[in-house]
Structure formats: structure tokens, C-alpha cells
Amino acid sequence: MFRYGLFLLILSLFISCQEESNPSSSIGGNDDDWLIPTNQIYDGGPGQDGIPSIDDPSFVGVGNTTFLTNDELVVIYKEGDKVRAYPHAILNWHEIVNDDVLSEEICVSYCPLTGSTVGFDRNLSSESAAGETTYGVSGLLYNNNLILYDRLTESYWSQMLMKSVHGEFLGEDAKIVPLIETTFATLKKLYPGVEILSNQTGIYSSSQYQTYPYGDYKTNNNRLLFPVTNDDQRLPRKDRVLGVVTDQGSKAYTFDDFQNSINVINDQIDGVPVVIAGSRSMNFMVAYIRQDADGNAIELQATDAQLPAVMEDAGGNVYDIFGNIIDGPDQGRSLQNTKSFMAFWFAWGAFYPDIEIH
Amino acid sequence: MRVYAILLISIMFGSMPYPSYSQACCSAGTPLLSSMDVSTTPAGSGHLAVTYVYNQLQDVFSGSEKIEGFRQRLSQSLIWELSYGINQRWSVTGIFSWQQQTRRLNSPNQQQSLNRLTTDGMGDALILIKYNILPLNIIQQRQIALGAGLKLPTGKSNLRDRGFLLPADMQPGTGSWDGVFWAYLYQGFLPKITANIFLNTSFRLNGTNNRYGLENSDFSGYRFGNEWVVNVGGAYRTLSRFDFSIVARYRQTAMDEFGGVSVSNTGGRWLYVSPGVNLNFSQFSLRFSGEWPVYRKLNGVQLTTSYKLDASIFYQLQF
Known part of the structure; x- marks a missing residue:
């Protein structure tokens, strides 16, 4: 009898330590x-x-x-x-x-x-x-x-x-x-x-930011932490890729598309005229809709002007890296932004299975 | 005869369990591996133990360096162990468990919430067969035993919160069938010294679970890293009801695997010191112990045990 009493006592102590119930389904869990x-x-x-x-x-x-x-x-x-x-x-x-x-x-x-x-x-x-x-x-x-x-x-x-x-x-x-x-x-x-x-965030010590918290994750192409809906292996998983998303489609650009000097690619994504500027050694790629104020497609090329200028058009306009015309007859106007950003290739392949590769 | 009886009882109590709970970092499931009695059970008798484990995890380590963390974890376990001595050589042990995991943030960050989540449920079970290579006797006071067994995935490993699969370390079970290997060495020194020393070591060879339940996918299974634990300790028996013990525990785990590739921020090496006290009564004994890390070298950045407390009650059953 004494044994059972002790069992029950320990069990009840444990149960009383439960501060919350099992996870509930207050939100989520319903695809609708x-x-x-x-x-x-x-x-x-x-x-x-x-x-x-x-x-x-x-x-x-x-x-x-x-x-x-x-x-x-x-x-x-x-x-x-x-x-x-x-x-x-x-x-x-x-x-x-x-x-x-x-x-x-x-x-x-x-x-x-x-x-x-x-x-x-x-x-x-x-x-x-x-x-x-x-x-x-x-x-x-x-x-x-x-x-x-x-x-x-x-x-x-x-x-x-x-x-x-x-x-x-x-x-x-x-x-x-x-x-x-x-x-x-x-x-x-x-x-x-x-x-x-600043690394004086008030949350962690400044020295903590010297540590990358995911081991070799960002360079190890084999390593993922969770499943993906589409494991697209056209490129190495951890290649840093610029993806451009338009209402009509999506396209990926890699640093292999660019040289060390700044290059400009005049391209189309399912009929949408885009321009991609980038440099392998300077480690950037950016994308904009290449249209003038009237909505006509224009051609751009790399410029010899000083940074942050990266492109120019035939009309003498010079564009900075953010697509703003910083010199020329249309100074003050900007190219329309695209929905574009850098990400690991596997993520582009998972989110946009139909994405083209330039 | 009376002297031998006293010696026998002393040895039996002197070799009472010194449980070593192997869970230390954010690993899933109940700390079964070393919760088992480190001794074997005499022929024809049984041994019943119930243990409560309170494991507070709030230290964050990057390698062997302690860094600042923003969250903490509390792992509580209730473990039932039943052993039976089939004969002088063979005994069998079964362990069943209940597990509760709570995660929360240390402090709010401006308007951010103090998110808190608790999961609980039946944990995994362990069946172990032990063989006495050198049965314990009064003269030599030495025992050598080996064991092998199976960890059964009786605990859930696919609990969800709001419909979303929770991380592996919030699950009460691991979801995998694992092989367990165990060895034990004991040496007593009665009547010169009412003390004994012991060493036990265990190894868990983990299987792969089907955590994500995906068909035709390389990403469905998750495999926890194999685990090796060594306990070296000694116990001192007083003339009162109290015994005292001290255990040094080394634990090493390999990195987990997902999609056939090792997972960042898993696995490492730990060394703990664990003092304990036993209170012996005629039919049962109680044990209280704590565990504190003295060395940690973890792979990557991990939340790990700050301290651990446990309380046990042991019965010797005669059949």
C-alpha cells in the first residue's frame, strides 16, 4: 500500500509541474x-x-x-x-x-x-x-x-x-x-x-556576432535543415542567385553570367523587359524594369562613370546601383523596381519550381 | 553467518543504482540510456525504481565558449524501471517513461512576447538483457556485467503545435528503434572500507525515424547521433541511513543526420560531476542527486544543460 502511495505521490508531483497543456490548435493546421x-x-x-x-x-x-x-x-x-x-x-x-x-x-x-x-x-x-x-x-x-x-x-x-x-x-x-x-x-x-x-545591439554581446551560428551550412551544398517541396538540382543548392519575380514569371541569374567588371544584361522575363547589372568581383547583382517614362523598353549598358553609377542608356542618362538616374536629361527619374533579391538556389527552386535560369 | 548477512546487505546497497541520465543538450526523448540500474539484479529477485528528472537547459555554447542566449528549456522526466534476476548470470530490465518539455524565452525584447510552449507524453521504452560475466560475491566483491538491448519508439515523435510539426527536441520520443550496449564493473572494499567504486559505460546505436512522413523523399527521416556515456564513480556507506556518492560522467554524441547529411549544431562532448545521497530503509531506498557540467565542447551553437536534479525511489522485490 505504501508503495502505491509513493507512486501516486511522485506521479501527482510530476503532473502538478505541468504549467501548460499540450499544444493546442488555436490557429493554423487548417489549409483553408x-x-x-x-x-x-x-x-x-x-x-x-x-x-x-x-x-x-x-x-x-x-x-x-x-x-x-x-x-x-x-x-x-x-x-x-x-x-x-x-x-x-x-x-x-x-x-x-x-x-x-x-x-x-x-x-x-x-x-x-x-x-x-x-x-x-x-x-x-x-x-x-x-x-x-x-x-x-x-x-x-x-x-x-x-x-x-x-x-x-x-x-x-x-x-x-x-x-x-x-x-x-x-x-x-x-x-x-x-x-x-x-x-x-x-x-x-x-x-x-x-x-x-552597430554590433552594440543591447541584445547580445558584440563579440557574439563574430560567430556564424550554422556551422558550414552556407557553403555545404548537401546540408539542409528541413524538407523542401521541390529539390531543384539544376544548380548547386547553396549557389547565391539573383531571382527576379514578375507577374508573368521568374528567372534566376548567377555570378557566372557576369565578369569582374560591371556587366549589364538586357533581358526579358515572359515579355517583361528587365535589365540586370552585376559584377562578380564586386559581388552584386541588381534587376530593374527597363522602360522609359512612356513605358517603352530601353537598352542599357555598363557605364564608365564613377560608382555608385553602374549603367547608362543611349539618351545619356546615367543610373546608379539603385536604378536612379543621377545624371542626364531625365535626372531624378528612376527605373521601376522588380521583385528581386539574392537567395540560395535551392530556395528559388523550391518556391518557384518553374523558374528559368539565364 | 550474521557477519556474512550484513556484508551481503552492505554490498547490495553499496551497489545500488547510480543513475546517469544521458540527455544533456536539446535532444529528443527521455534520458533512458543511463537511467537504468547500473548493477544487475540477484537471482529470483526484482528491482523497481521510479525516478523524477529535472533538467534545466539555459546555457548556450559555441564550441566550448559560453555565449548569450535568449531562450531556455526545461525537460522533466518520470522513469519507471523494473528489473528481474532470472538466475545468477542473467537479468532483464525494462524502462518506461513520461516526458515533458517546456521552452520559453528568457526575457521579453521590447514589445515582443514571452513565447512559451509545453509538450508532454509517454516517452520511449528500453528493454535490456544483462549477463553477469563475474557475478557479485562476498569475498571478491567484484562484479563484471555486459548487456544489450533495444530502445523502442513508444513515445510520439510527431507532435504538432497549431498543426505544425514541432522540432525533434520538443518531442517526447525519438521515433527510432535503437540498439543499446552496456557494460558494468564494480569493486567493493568491505570490511576495510565501507566504500565501492564502479564504472559503467553504454552506447546507443541510433536508427532513423520517419519524422517528416514524406513519400519518395530524401528528406523524410531524421537520425539522432549515436551516443556514448561513461560513468566513473564511488560510493561511501556510513553507519547511518545515508550513503554518499560522486560520479564523473563523460558523454559524447555524434552529429544528427538529416537527408543522409550531418546536421549543424548537434553533437558534442560533455563532462559532468554528479554528487548524490542515498537514504536506506528496510524495504526501499531513496536517492537524490544533482549534476553540473564541468566541461562542454559542442558542435556549433547549442542550448545545453545548466544543471540537473533527480530523485529516485528503489524497491527490492522478492518473488
């Missing part, structure tokens, strides 16, 4: 509520906000940036004359930076598992909700890729689909802000006056 198949969404491990976003970023000048080497990747955002850069070294640990740049409220998102950087406008509007939000890391992954959530409506957003996949904004396209990925060395040549996200 989601734009993507829920059986292919995985909990990445840390949980919501387990990877903490940076919501109050501080910045330093190039001269005070001692924690970056020249070949480390950074993400650039430009608004007016203000240029800011967000190092992968910091984004690896936070994935999201909610920032205000002049009058723009932006979210810089980076997924280390798919190597993808996408900028989101933080102003949301729908029939029932509107306002400025911040984004956080939901802890969920689809095709190894970050799913963000907005703190205004708790809607979920697939980074690489650039759409809301659950919640109030279900099915709506995200408002994308253009970002450019390149190296710290190129950044310094492009914009010496750039403000760089």
Missing part, C-alpha cells in the same frame, strides 16, 4: 486558413521571437566598423541621401531589423537558411486594420525560409513569397522595399558615408 500547405510548415525550434528582432537599431560610420572584414556580406537600403547597411553577421542572429530611415518605416529581413534578404514596408493597410507595425520572427519555416509575423494583426508573411500566408492579410502582396546585397568592400566604394548597423 493558409496560403501554403500547413503540413510543410515546420517549427524551427526557437519559437516565436526566440530569434529576437532588432527594434531599436543604432548605427555607426564606416570608420567605426571594425567588426566587418571586406568580404563579409551586407544589405544596403537607400532613401534620399541616406544610406544604411545591415551586415549579415548581425542579421544571422536577429533575422529582422525594424528601422526608420528618414520618413520611411522599413523592415530588413534576412533568412540565414535560405540566404535571402527582403525588405518590407512597415505600413500596413486593409479594410479593418491600418497602421505602422513591426515584424518579428514567427519561429515557423516554409521551405527552410523565414515566416515573419506582423505585430499589428499577427498576420504571417512568407519572406520569399512576399505575401501574407495567414491572418488578416491572407493572400495580399507585401509592400516590398528594394535592398541590395554586396560585400563590405563594395559598400565602402559605393557609399563611403553609409551608416552601418
Whole structure:
């Protein structure tokens, strides 16, 4: 009798330690509520906000940036004359930076598992909700890729689909802000006056950002952490590729398409005229719709003008790396942005199975 | 005769279990491997143990360097062990378990939430056959035993939260059939010293589960890294009800595998020190112990055990 009593005592102590019940099904789990198949969404491990976003970023000048080497990747955002850069070294640990740049409220998102950087406008509007939000890391992954959530409506957003996949904004396209990925060395040549996200984040110690938290993941082509819906092996999985998404189709460009000097490719994606500028040694590729103010397709070529100029057209206009005409008769006008960003090849193949390779 | 009886009882209690719970990092399932009695069970008798394990994981390591973390994990286990001595040479042990995992953030980051999630359920089971190469006797006070067994995937390994498959380390089971190999060496020193020393080692050869349940995919199965544990310790028996023990525990796990390729941030090497105290009564004994890491070298960046506490109750059953 005594034995059974002790058993029951220990069992009851254990049960009383249970602070929460089993996971519930309060949201999700129903494909009707989601734009993507829920059986292919995985909990990445840390949980919501387990990877903490940076919501109050501080910045330093190039001269005070001692924690970056020249070949480390950074993400650039430009608004007016203000240029800011967000190092992968910091984004690896936070994935999201909610920032205000002049009058723009932006979210810089980076997924280390798919190597993808996408900028989101933080102003949301729908029939029932509107306002400025911040984004956080939901802890969920689809095709190894970050799913963000907005703190205004708790809607979920697939980074690489650039759409809301659950919640109030279900099915709506995200408002994308253009970002450019390149190296710290190129950044310094492009914009010496750039403000760089400080490694004094107030969340982790500055030394922690020297550590890449995923081992050899970014270079090991065999290594994935979660299943993908389409394992496209036309290119090595971890090749960094520029993907361009239009309403008509999508196309991928690799650094093999470019030389060390800046090259320009005038191309079409299912009838949409695009221009791709890039340089292998400078480690960047960018894409724009190549149309003039009247909507006519134009041809561009590499320019001899100084950086940040990268292209020029036959009319004497010179374009900077963000597609802005910085010199010439149409100065002040800009090329239309594409939905394009850098990511590992496997992710492009998983999200856009019909993607062409240039 | 009375002296021999006292010696025999002393040896039996002196070789009472010193459980060694092998789960240390964010690994799935119940820490079954070393929870088993490190001794064998005398012929015709049984041995019943119930153990509660409280495992707090809030240290984040990059290699052997402690870095800052933002989350923590609490793993609680309840383990039932039943052993039976078939004869002087052979005995069998069965272990069944219940597992609860809780993850939460350490602190809110501005307007961010303190996300918290708890899972629980029956864990995996272990069946082990032990063979006494050198049965324990009063004169030599030495025992050498070997064992082999099977870990059965009785625990769920596909729990979901809001419909989404949870990570492997939040599952109560591993989902795989694993082979287990075990060896034990004991030496007592009665009547000169009321103390003994022991060594036990175990190895778990893990199978692959079907965690993702995908057909015709290279990415359906997940395999936890093989695990090797060595415990070296000693126990001192006092004239009172109390015994004291100290164990040094070395644990090494290989990297997990997914899609046939090793997984970043898994596997490593740990060394723990584990002091404990036994309270002996006529029909049962109680044991309380703690475990603290003294050395950790992990592959990549991992959340790992900060400390562990356990409490056990042991019965000797006569059939």
C-alpha cells in the first residue's frame, strides 16, 4: 500500500509541474486558413521571437566598423541621401531589423537558411486594420525560409513569397522595399558615408556576432535543415542567385553570367523587359524594369562613370546601383523596381519550381 | 553467518543504482540510456525504481565558449524501471517513461512576447538483457556485467503545435528503434572500507525515424547521433541511513543526420560531476542527486544543460 502511495505521490508531483497543456490548435493546421500547405510548415525550434528582432537599431560610420572584414556580406537600403547597411553577421542572429530611415518605416529581413534578404514596408493597410507595425520572427519555416509575423494583426508573411500566408492579410502582396546585397568592400566604394548597423545591439554581446551560428551550412551544398517541396538540382543548392519575380514569371541569374567588371544584361522575363547589372568581383547583382517614362523598353549598358553609377542608356542618362538616374536629361527619374533579391538556389527552386535560369 | 548477512546487505546497497541520465543538450526523448540500474539484479529477485528528472537547459555554447542566449528549456522526466534476476548470470530490465518539455524565452525584447510552449507524453521504452560475466560475491566483491538491448519508439515523435510539426527536441520520443550496449564493473572494499567504486559505460546505436512522413523523399527521416556515456564513480556507506556518492560522467554524441547529411549544431562532448545521497530503509531506498557540467565542447551553437536534479525511489522485490 505504501508503495502505491509513493507512486501516486511522485506521479501527482510530476503532473502538478505541468504549467501548460499540450499544444493546442488555436490557429493554423487548417489549409483553408493558409496560403501554403500547413503540413510543410515546420517549427524551427526557437519559437516565436526566440530569434529576437532588432527594434531599436543604432548605427555607426564606416570608420567605426571594425567588426566587418571586406568580404563579409551586407544589405544596403537607400532613401534620399541616406544610406544604411545591415551586415549579415548581425542579421544571422536577429533575422529582422525594424528601422526608420528618414520618413520611411522599413523592415530588413534576412533568412540565414535560405540566404535571402527582403525588405518590407512597415505600413500596413486593409479594410479593418491600418497602421505602422513591426515584424518579428514567427519561429515557423516554409521551405527552410523565414515566416515573419506582423505585430499589428499577427498576420504571417512568407519572406520569399512576399505575401501574407495567414491572418488578416491572407493572400495580399507585401509592400516590398528594394535592398541590395554586396560585400563590405563594395559598400565602402559605393557609399563611403553609409551608416552601418552597430554590433552594440543591447541584445547580445558584440563579440557574439563574430560567430556564424550554422556551422558550414552556407557553403555545404548537401546540408539542409528541413524538407523542401521541390529539390531543384539544376544548380548547386547553396549557389547565391539573383531571382527576379514578375507577374508573368521568374528567372534566376548567377555570378557566372557576369565578369569582374560591371556587366549589364538586357533581358526579358515572359515579355517583361528587365535589365540586370552585376559584377562578380564586386559581388552584386541588381534587376530593374527597363522602360522609359512612356513605358517603352530601353537598352542599357555598363557605364564608365564613377560608382555608385553602374549603367547608362543611349539618351545619356546615367543610373546608379539603385536604378536612379543621377545624371542626364531625365535626372531624378528612376527605373521601376522588380521583385528581386539574392537567395540560395535551392530556395528559388523550391518556391518557384518553374523558374528559368539565364 | 550474521557477519556474512550484513556484508551481503552492505554490498547490495553499496551497489545500488547510480543513475546517469544521458540527455544533456536539446535532444529528443527521455534520458533512458543511463537511467537504468547500473548493477544487475540477484537471482529470483526484482528491482523497481521510479525516478523524477529535472533538467534545466539555459546555457548556450559555441564550441566550448559560453555565449548569450535568449531562450531556455526545461525537460522533466518520470522513469519507471523494473528489473528481474532470472538466475545468477542473467537479468532483464525494462524502462518506461513520461516526458515533458517546456521552452520559453528568457526575457521579453521590447514589445515582443514571452513565447512559451509545453509538450508532454509517454516517452520511449528500453528493454535490456544483462549477463553477469563475474557475478557479485562476498569475498571478491567484484562484479563484471555486459548487456544489450533495444530502445523502442513508444513515445510520439510527431507532435504538432497549431498543426505544425514541432522540432525533434520538443518531442517526447525519438521515433527510432535503437540498439543499446552496456557494460558494468564494480569493486567493493568491505570490511576495510565501507566504500565501492564502479564504472559503467553504454552506447546507443541510433536508427532513423520517419519524422517528416514524406513519400519518395530524401528528406523524410531524421537520425539522432549515436551516443556514448561513461560513468566513473564511488560510493561511501556510513553507519547511518545515508550513503554518499560522486560520479564523473563523460558523454559524447555524434552529429544528427538529416537527408543522409550531418546536421549543424548537434553533437558534442560533455563532462559532468554528479554528487548524490542515498537514504536506506528496510524495504526501499531513496536517492537524490544533482549534476553540473564541468566541461562542454559542442558542435556549433547549442542550448545545453545548466544543471540537473533527480530523485529516485528503489524497491527490492522478492518473488
